[in-house]
Amino acid sequence: MAIYLPELSAHDVSFPPLHRALSNPDGLLAMGGDLSPARLLSAYSQAIFPWFSEGDPLLWWSPSQRAIFAPDTLKLNRTLRKQLKRYRLDFSVNKAFAQVMAHCAAPRAKQPGTWILPEMQQAYLQLHLQGYAHSIEVWQQDKLVGGLYGVLVGSLFCGESMFNLLPDTAKLALVALQQHLQQVAPGWIDCQLPNPFLLQLGATPLPREEYIMLLQHYAAKLTPTSHWQANTLLLDSGDA
Incomplete structure (x- = not known):
């Protein structure tokens, strides 16, 4: 048809x-x-x-349904705490945006191609340079082992893609993103299309009409530019 x-x-x-x-x-x-x-x-x-x-x-x-992480949804469970300690990971914001995109675009198992084509990488790099697109990085010493990137609309973060080179580092990047966002905003994260991975982490499918209302509400609630300057992040592990 x-x-x-x-x-x-x-x-x-x-x-x-x-x-x-x-x-x-x-x-x-x-x-x-x-x-x-x-x-x-x-x-x-x-x-x-x-x-x-x-x-x-x-x-x-x-799409008719969006995958949304509500505030305080992303937590460090026992497995993630173990991975955090085992691999001795560090976190940052906007220190390696282009590298994160390149890793997200790399071929993956059972996925021969990529939708993050060179023109997409260049376009989002321009958004990053203008202060609208941001990345979270996960490091093991000086090696980038996980991360994500997306576009900030007011105080709603629209995630685009993520990757991990060590187990669970993409999940940890999501936790770091919500913790960082919640320092200056409620912490809503849009991950576009629902899938089993996101739903297992606690994402909620939201109908398009409800997502639009959420977007319109938070689009006008800007976060400070200084909050997104390249910097290291301290992940709250929740340990007493």
């Missing part, structure tokens, strides 16, 4: 209304346009994100 999508103008960063998003495939809204900072910021502020593979046109999505 043929799919007909609105094609975005190269000179207009607006998007079609979300009620026009397809149900099959779920959330597909439009094609074309570009990955300019202005368009990406417009997209995230309207619950839209880009997702496409090599050889595909630039596709824009707003």
